[in-house]
Amino acid sequence: MIKRSIITRLMHTKILKVEPQTIHFPSNSWIDGTLPSFDNEDTEKAISEAALIIRDTDETVAFPTETVYGLGGSSLNDNAVRNIYKAKNRPSDNPLISHIASIDQLNRTIFNDNRVGEGLDPLRNIPEIYHPLIRKLWPGPLTILLRVPEPTSLSKLTTVNQPTFAVRMPSDPIARALIAISDTPIAAPSANASTRPSPTRAQHVWHDLQGKIPLILDGGACSVGVESTVVDGLCNPPKLLRPGGLTFENIVSLGGEQWAQCQVETHAKKNEQVRTPGMKYKHYSPSARVVLLVPAQNNNNSYYTSNDKILVLQNIIKKESQDSKKIAILTTQQLDQMNSKDLSSSNEKAQFIIQSLGTTGEEIQANLFATLRQVDEEDKVDLIFVEGINEDNQGLAVMNRLEKAAGGNCIPF
Incomplete structure (x- = not known):
């Protein structure tokens, strides 16, 4: 002993x-x-x-x-x-x-x-x-x-x-x-x-x-x-x-x-005793507020272009970031070519940090937690927007974690 x-x-x-x-x-x-x-x-x-x-x-x-x-x-x-x-x-x-x-x-x-x-x-x-x-x-x-x-x-x-x-x-x-x-x-x-x-x-x-x-x-x-x-x-x-x-x-x-x-079946019912971790409690949350941008489809069942997405994001930032001074944008598949100049008009007082999580499911999954911690603990942002992905293959796990990190603060995108 x-x-x-x-x-x-x-x-x-x-x-x-x-x-x-x-x-x-x-x-x-x-x-x-x-x-x-x-x-x-x-x-x-x-x-x-x-x-x-x-x-x-x-x-x-x-x-x-x-x-x-x-x-x-x-x-x-x-x-x-x-x-x-x-x-x-x-x-x-x-x-x-x-x-x-x-x-x-x-x-x-x-x-x-x-x-x-x-x-x-x-x-x-x-x-x-x-x-x-x-x-x-x-x-x-x-x-x-x-x-x-x-x-x-x-x-x-x-x-x-x-x-x-x-x-x-x-x-x-x-x-x-x-x-x-x-x-x-x-x-x-x-x-x-x-x-x-x-x-x-x-x-x-x-x-x-x-x-x-x-x-x-x-x-x-x-x-x-x-x-x-x-x-x-x-x-x-x-x-x-x-x-x-x-x-x-x-x-x-x-x-x-x-x-x-x-x-x-990834969520426990009300008053149900959970059988495994991750089914009930708030998880994976940085100190900064997280906004999850949930992929949306147009009426033709095809994705918007990257330029369309940037315009949508600009409007979301205007509504969500009025009191924010340092904002992180974590990009995946549609916004991976975006830069801070694309967003400056959305909040002229804020500093923007744009970080890619990757473009494949494997990359996004592997980088997710480390990048959330980086912008939160090292860059000390006060607001994080994350571009979500479709819920197939690795996307199911990625979106499960991001929905919990955002605490339900999800916006169609």
Whole structure:
């Protein structure tokens, strides 16, 4: 056990650089739990230090995944889970996702199933409806809902006393190595202050949580840029509860016949207990006010030209920005050629910052949270306009995050 005096010292938040490319997993390790090898001694030491905190203390560690940075504590430890909620100031009725490194670890630590032997199906504790998705998409940004087994070592605080729990296996080698070496399923929401944009870089975590957690593993920028996709295969028809790093189209095309009728249900009903994060509370919001420009179509069912869009935007800015002195415009597909001269007449007193999120769904998704944080925390704007995109492919997850960031302040565009 780490002594309490050491834990207190670690609360002066430390950042340790780690190199994901120096971590290597055997191809079948996602099933059998074989530990990774390391080419870099400093990376191995940093992950071992973080694993010790996870396994032997009540404290939490921030670490990168392919989606966003997570704030992790043992899913088996009530006090560690309480510290996650405390550090984030997260509502206590908002459940957490448990992260695993292998199917073997899931069986042993959550299902208390230590059976070994030839002929045993490693997926025996997972309903068959998930098997096609798991075999094709794990490790990766897919979270599934499972029934809580009896008995289980899983903390009820991760599930908020519900009969189901959410679990995923991240593909990021740093995350997988941390979970594997600690041999502990890790409850890990995004490593940000509650309601803030999710962190996709270590400095975002530092901005929100310095002094509240002992350690941040810095593995660089996250590649996906939004949280995992959450699906529920325990109901009929199955449902997509949170769009994310895997598209709805991915789920339907790869899931087989049982997922052909999958429905999208991303908002909890009034007074309904949420089954997974992201369904109820205000999320992803900068300090600045956000206005989401929702794509609109004309009567001919074709898009307006870029010049038309700029004229529409000028009128929106006039109405929305009377008291604003510094305004950010985050562009995507229609406004990507716009410059500040196009907008100066809309508010002559304001300074405009125009930033592109990218033009493809992958680019926009990857850049979304980092750009929101940049204009808010570094440029210190007081108003942010974001050009939305169509809700297909990555657009479903992007618009889900932006609608929550705008708090319903959405304008047809």
